[in-house]
Amino acid sequence: MGAFDMLSIANTSLGAHQTWLDALSDNIANVNTVTSTSQSAYQAKFAVFTPDANGGVDVAGFAQSSAEGIEVSSPDSPLADADGMVREPDIDMSSQMSQLIMAQRGYQSSVQVTKSAQDTYDSALSIGAK
Template structure:
């Protein structure tokens, strides 16, 4: 492993975790987005991470939750059908919040690896002075 491989790998992790955080933020923001029962529900995004051949990590894809969602009785909603039902997304807020903590910790760990590598490289450069 070369001297700068650590920085490259940490950088790929930062990118993947940022994408994961963005998807989670979008899901959390839309967890209560109601639609008419005749329309599709908001589709939550689930980021799929994959290993890169060079040791890094990448976004291998994005999976989406079921557009059918769940039908909930909310007769006060302006979007309610004749039976008083609306369609909500199939996004579990508790799960999204748990994943948010994991994604934040992963991002923070990648930042710390980058800072430690920078400090190490700076110290190594100071030796020659």
């Protein structure tokens, strides 16, 4: 594998991890979004990845959680139905935070691979310059 291949693969990884981070940030930002029981709950986004032909990764799309969410009692809410219930998204905050850490570490690893490839190029260029 050449240094150009490393850069190409690291680039797809950076894009994939950024997409994952974006989806997670949307989910975390909407964890407390409340709707009436007659409306759909916020649907959490989950990035779906596939391998590409060059050894990298592509974003195939997004899966979403159920629109049913969770009905919770909140009689003081202006969105509450006659029984005092509202709909919240079915988002597990601890899972989202764990995934956030994994996505951050993956992004950091991809950045390090990019830096290593750049150092390899710089070394090769300096050999020819002397």
